[in-house]
Amino acid sequence: METDNYRCGYVAIVGRPNVGKSTLLNHLLAQKISITSRKPQTTRHRLLGIKTEEHAQIVYVDTPGLHQDKHTAMNRYLNRTALGSLDGVDLVVWLVEALAWTEEDAHVLNVLENMNIPVILGVNKVDKIADKALLLPFLETITQKRDFLAVFPLSALRSINLDELEKQIVAELPLSPPLFPADQITDRSERFFVAEIIREKLIRRLGAELPYRLSVQIEYFTQEEKHIHISAIIWVEREGQKAIVIGKQGHVLKKVGEEARKDIELMIEQKVFLQLWVKVKQGWHDDDRALRQLGYTDE
Numbered sequence: 001m002e003t004d005n006y007r008c009g010y011v012a013i014v015g016r017p018n019v020g021k022s023t024l025l026n027h028l029l030a031q032k033i034s035i036t037s038r039k040p041q042t043t044r045h046r047l048l049g050i051k052t053e054e055h056a057q058i059v060y061v062d063t064p065g066l067h068q069d070k071h072t073a074m075n076r077y078l079n080r081t082a083l084g085s086l087d088g089v090d091l092v093v094w095l096v097e098a099l100a101w102t103e104e105d106a107h108v109l110n111v112l113e114n115m116n117i118p119v120i121l122g123v124n125k126v127d128k129i130a131d132k133a134l135l136l137p138f139l140e141t142i143t144q145k146r147d148f149l150a151v152f153p154l155s156a157l158r159s160i161n162l163d164e165l166e167k168q169i170v171a172e173l174p175l176s177p178p179l180f181p182a183d184q185i186t187d188r189s190e191r192f193f194v195a196e197i198i199r200e201k202l203i204r205r206l207g208a209e210l211p212y213r214l215s216v217q218i219e220y221f222t223q224e225e226k227h228i229h230i231s232a233i234i235w236v237e238r239e240g241q242k243a244i245v246i247g248k249q250g251h252v253l254k255k256v257g258e259e260a261r262k263d264i265e266l267m268i269e270q271k272v273f274l275q276l277w278v279k280v281k282q283g284w285h286d287d288d289r290a291l292r293q294l295g296y297t298d299e
């Protein structure tokens with residue numbers, strides 16, 4: 001490994017919900033496990049996905065959407081986390097969607113205005129734009145809004161321009177030896193990822209209907225003789241949501257359980273016995289104390 005010109009630093013990918021942050025991180029890391037995460041964490045950086053290369057180590061920090069709606073405790077929390085997680089970050093990759101500027105993007109712009117961190121702009125989902133000539137005026141308008149280190153039209157999904165983006169990211173990182181061992185892709189515990197895998201499967205099956213309205217708590221995680229026994233509670237807000245998560249004759253929960261178990265077994269390389277329970281915690285979404293009990297805390 002070259003040490004003299006080695007670069008290493010923290011990079012945050014920010015942007016409004018649904019703009020493609022997870023997809024981008026996924027493709028940049030080429031490591032699925034590192035990025036299925038959505039759950040806020042107690043450490044300063046909500047999530048670490050680490051990419052170690054010959055000349056550089058990029059430590060990615062994913063942030064929750066910078067939400068405009070400050071009404072619920074959860075959204076207040078997410079706002080704090082989003083800002084908090086930019087603290088100490090060397091570089092921001094801000095994603096917007098090609099030809100789809102919204103109020104939420106304006107809100108992110110506003111948040112970034114108040115931070116003294118260099119920003120690379122990624123204009124995502126260009127694969128959706130049939131007439132590429134339309135991109136130019138869009139790029140022009142957006143680049144007038146602030147200074148960017150660089151601007152990249154991208155498709156996170158189809159891996160268009162991602163190598164170029166990565167090169168630029170590396171070029172902007174400080175000269176520093178690697179901060180993490182080369183084989184470490186994440187600093188999160190297995191429990192954390194188990195919860196995230198279950199959450200991901202739920203979201204995949206249920207669509208965007210329940211964005212922040214469910215939470216997965218690992219009740220226990222025990223090594224038995226021949227397998228690991230995991231019991232997880234899926235907390236929802238209302239009876240109606242419980243019925244959705246369980247599905248007709250338990251169909252949804254069964255599928256989620258099967259899919260999650262397979263991924264967990266791949267991750268921890270052991271047989272897993274997984275039990276899922278769905279419980280209703282009324283109003284937890286708007287209750288700071290309940291949030292803390294579920295591990296959503298930034299203290």
Ligand SMILES: Nc1nc2c(ncn2[C@@H]2O[C@H](COP(=O)(O)OP(=O)(O)OP(=O)(O)O)[C@@H](O)[C@H]2O)c(=O)[nH]1
Nearest residue numbers: 016017018019020021022023065125128155156157
């Ligand atoms: N056509 C197209 N779709 C994309 C692209 N990138 C992401 N998507 C889709 O956009 C949707 C949202 O992508 P995510 O990666 O979950 O977006 P996100 O920004 O992480 O979303 P939040 O977690 O809600 O903040 C998914 O359906 C992706 O498949 C892209 O480059 N092109």
